[in-house]
Amino acid sequence: xxxxxxxxxxxSQQGAKDLVKGCFACLLQNLSFMVxxxxxxxxxxxxxxxxxxxxxxxxxxxxxxxxxxxxIFLTTWFQYNATYFATYVESGVRRVTLAERxxxxxxxxxxxxxxxxxxxxxMADCTFLEQSFSHFIPELVGSICSTVLVAVGLLFVxxxxxxxxxxxxxxxxxxxxxxxxxxxxxxxxxxxxxxxAADGIQECIETLRDLKASNAERRYLAxxxxxxxxxxxxxTINEFSLAAFVVSAxxxxxxxxxxxxxxxxxxxxxxxLDVLTFFLFLLVASRLYDPLQAALQNLAAVISxxxxxxxxxxxxxxxxxxxxxxxxxxxxxxxxxxxxFAYHTGEQVLRDVSFTAKQGEVTALVGPSGGxxxxxxxLAARFWDLDQGRITVGGMDIAQVDPETLLSLYAxxxxxxxxxxxxxxxxxxxxxxDATDEEVLxxxxxxxxxxxxxxxxxxxxxxxxxxGSQLSGGERQRVSIARAFLKNAPILLLDEATASLDVxxxxxxxxxxxRLIQDRTVLVIAHRMRxxxxxxxxxxxxxxxxxEAGSPQDLLRQGGKFARMVRxxxxxxxxxxxGQGRETxxx
Numbered sequence: 001x002x003x004x005x006x007x008x009x010x011x012s013q014q015g016a017k018d019l020v021k022g023c024f025a026c027l028l029q030n031l032s033f034m035v036x037x038x039x040x041x042x043x044x045x046x047x048x049x050x051x052x053x054x055x056x057x058x059x060x061x062x063x064x065x066x067x068x069x070x071x072i073f074l075t076t077w078f079q080y081n082a083t084y085f086a087t088y089v090e091s092g093v094r095r096v097t098l099a100e101r102x103x104x105x106x107x108x109x110x111x112x113x114x115x116x117x118x119x120x121x122x123m124a125d126c127t128f129l130e131q132s133f134s135h136f137i138p139e140l141v142g143s144i145c146s147t148v149l150v151a152v153g154l155l156f157v158x159x160x161x162x163x164x165x166x167x168x169x170x171x172x173x174x175x176x177x178x179x180x181x182x183x184x185x186x187x188x189x190x191x192x193x194x195x196x197a198a199d200g201i202q203e204c205i206e207t208l209r210d211l212k213a214s215n216a217e218r219r220y221l222a223x224x225x226x227x228x229x230x231x232x233x234x235x236t237i238n239e240f241s242l243a244a245f246v247v248s249a250x251x252x253x254x255x256x257x258x259x260x261x262x263x264x265x266x267x268x269x270x271x272x273l274d275v276l277t278f279f280l281f282l283l284v285a286s287r288l289y290d291p292l293q294a295a296l297q298n299l300a301a302v303i304s305x306x307x308x309x310x311x312x313x314x315x316x317x318x319x320x321x322x323x324x325x326x327x328x329x330x331x332x333x334x335x336x337x338x339x340x341f342a343y344h345t346g347e348q349v350l351r352d353v354s355f356t357a358k359q360g361e362v363t364a365l366v367g368p369s370g371g372x373x374x375x376x377x378x379l380a381a382r383f384w385d386l387d388q389g390r391i392t393v394g395g396m397d398i399a400q401v402d403p404e405t406l407l408s409l410y411a412x413x414x415x416x417x418x419x420x421x422x423x424x425x426x427x428x429x430x431x432x433x434d435a436t437d438e439e440v441l442x443x444x445x446x447x448x449x450x451x452x453x454x455x456x457x458x459x460x461x462x463x464x465x466x467x468g469s470q471l472s473g474g475e476r477q478r479v480s481i482a483r484a485f486l487k488n489a490p491i492l493l494l495d496e497a498t499a500s501l502d503v504x505x506x507x508x509x510x511x512x513x514x515r516l517i518q519d520r521t522v523l524v525i526a527h528r529m530r531x532x533x534x535x536x537x538x539x540x541x542x543x544x545x546x547x548e549a550g551s552p553q554d555l556l557r558q559g560g561k562f563a564r565m566v567r568x569x570x571x572x573x574x575x576x577x578x579g580q581g582r583e584t585x586x587x
Contacts, residue, residue: 009137009305010129010312012093018086019133025075025082026142030291032068032075034150037283039064045276079142084134091130098122098312104320104403107383108343116198121315125308132305136298143295150288154281158273161281164263168256169292172249176299179245183300186241187307190234197227242300249296253289260285321385323402329394332359332409332490332521334380340388341379349375350544353389357537359490362522364532366565367541373525374415376541377493380523381410393491411484415496415525417476419468423461424453424479427468431483440486447482449475491521529566538562 005016043061099122110118147169154162204211204224211217260281267273334357341350350372357363357380365373378384379391382398391398398406411431419427428440428449435443441460444450452475456462468476484492514534526532533552540548540561548560555562 008309009133010094010309010316011133012090012097015086015090015093015133018082018090019137022079022083022086022133022138023141023145025079026138027145028142029072029075029079030142030146031149032071033291034146034284034287035071036065036068037287039068041276041280041283044279048276079138083138087130087134090133091126094126094129094312095122098126098315101315101318101320104322105315105318106321106385107378108385109318114195114199114202116202117195118315120195120198121311125311128305128308129312132301136301136305139291140295140298140302143291143298147288147292150284154284157280158277160267161260161264161273161277164259165256165281165285165288167259168253172253172292172296173299175249175252176245176296176303179241179300180303180306182241183245183303184306186234186238187304190231190238191307191311193227193230193234197224197231200224200227242304246296246300250293253293253296256289257282257285321382321403323400323405325402325405327396327401327405327409329396329409331394333357333392333394334363334491334521334523335392336376336380336389337391338389339379339386339391341375341384341386343384348544350379353541353544353546355537355539355546355549357521357523359394359521360517360519361536362517362524362532362534363537363539364524364526364535365539365541366526366529366532366562367547371541372544373541374495377412377495377523377525381412381493382406409489410491410493411487411489412493413477413480413484413495417468417480419464419471419476419479421463421466423458423463424449424456425460427464427479428482428486431486432488435486440482443486444479444482446485447478449478449482452478490519491523492517493523495525496527529569540565 001020002013002016005011005019006013009016009019011019039061042064046057102118151162151166151169154165201224204220208217211220264273264278264281268275268278336353336355339350339353340348342348353372353376355363365376367373375384379386380398382391382401382403385399393406393409420430424444425437425440428444429435431443432439441450444453444460452471453460453462456470462470464470464479468479471479484494524532524535532538535552538548538550538552538555539546540555542561548555548558548562550558552562556566
C-alpha cells in the first residue's frame, strides 16, 4: 500500500505512511463524534423506562458527557497532528525532492519547459498537494471508513431502516466520481491558461526594456490582459462545473433523512418497528450525512489534484543522468567519435562529428551561427546525452560517469553569465566553495575584476543585485571568468568568453588565459578570428558537421571556409558609419 500511495500521489515513503496515519486519525475522530449519539440514545431509552431519576443514573450520564469531551479532544488533537503537521513536513520534502530531481535531469528537459512552469510545479502544485493531504484525502477516507463501520452496525439493528438510510450514499458518490473525466479536462484547460498567463507575465518583466524601446507596451499588455481574463473565465467555469456535480450529489444525500423518516413511519404504523429504534436511526442519519457531505466535496477536490500530481510526476519520473563517481581518465584529451545529436526528434543538430581536443592545446570551434559549436561544448560536459557515437575524456566514456563527478574536471565560462544577488567575492567563490579570500582575490585579479570591483562603494563586498544587475556586461563576464580561474580544472570550456569585453580587457584576459592553459585541454568557441588566431587547432562546424579541421595556418593555405571567414572579418573592419562627404566601405 505504501508503494502504491507513493506512486499514486507523488509522495515520499514517510509521506505515504503519514497519509495512512492521517486517514486512521480521521476515522477515529469521526467515530468519536458518534459516541455522543449512542449516549443520547441510552439516555432517551432510560428516560422512557424511568431509569434516570436516581443519583447513579445522573452521575453516569454526566461522566459519559465528560468522557465524550475528552475522547473528542484527544482524537481531534491526534487528527490535527497526523494531518496538518505531517503534511507541512511532506510539502517541504516534496519541494526539496523535486529540486534535487531537477538537478539530476539532463538539460534537454529544460529546453521543453518554461521556468514559470517549473516554478509553479515546485511552489503552487506542492501547496495544493499540502492542502489536499491535510484537508481532503484523510477526511474523505476517514468519512468513508467510519460510514462503512456505522452502516454495518445499522444493518444488524434493522436492515430495512439501514437500506433507507444508506441507499443515497452510492448514488451521491457515483455522481461525483463520474465527473472525474470532465473535471480532469476542465482542470487541464485551467492549468494551461494559468501557465500561459504566468509565461506572459514573466516574459513581460524580462523584456520590458525592449517593449519600451519599441513602443510596444500597450499592445503587449493588451494580449497579457486577455491571458489573465482567460484564467478568470476558466476558474469560473471550473467552479460552476464542480458545483453542478457536488450540489446534485448533496441534494441526493439529503433525501436520506426523508426516506428514513418515511420508511420508519410506515414500519412504525405497521407495528414492525419500535419507537426507540426509529429514534436511533433518526439520530444516526442526522449525524451520518454531515461528514459525508464534506466527503463529497473532498472527493471532487481529490479528483482535481490529478492534474497537479501529473505535473509533479513528469519531473519525478523523468530519467536522470547517472554513472560512476570514480574518475578513470588518463589525461584529459577530449575525443568526439562519430557523434550525432538532436534536441528534438527529427531536428538533427550534429551529424557524424569527429575530432580530438588534445591536452595542452587550444582547440577552437568556429563557424556560422547555428552550426553546432555551443552544442559540442555542452555535450563535452555531458549537459545532454548523445544520440549516436561516443565522447571520451582521457579514454573515459563520459556517458558512464556521474555528471557532477565529471564536471569536477571542467571549468566553464558561458556566453550568458548567471550571477547571484550576493557580493563579488561570493559570486566568484562559486568556482570553489572552500577557497580562501586570498585565493578568490588572486583569481579575480587574473580575470581583471579588480579594475572595477575596487571602485564600488563596498569594494569586493558590494552586493551586485539580481543576476549582477549592478554590473556591466563586460564586468559580469569577467566575474564568470574569475570563477574558472578559481576552479583551476584541467579542462576549460570557453563559450565566447571575451565577447563582452573591450579591446584592452580582451587582451588582458587573453594574456591570463595563456598562462592558465598550460597542460590543460582548452575548447574555445569564438566568432572573432582574432580570438582564435593563436589556437593550436581549428574545427570549423557548419550545418552540424565538421567542414574543416587543422591548424590556422594550414586552413588559411587551403583557402576554404575558415579562410573565407577571416577575409570577411578583415574586410568588415574597414566599415564606417555612413555620413555626409564620406564613402561607405562594404565588406
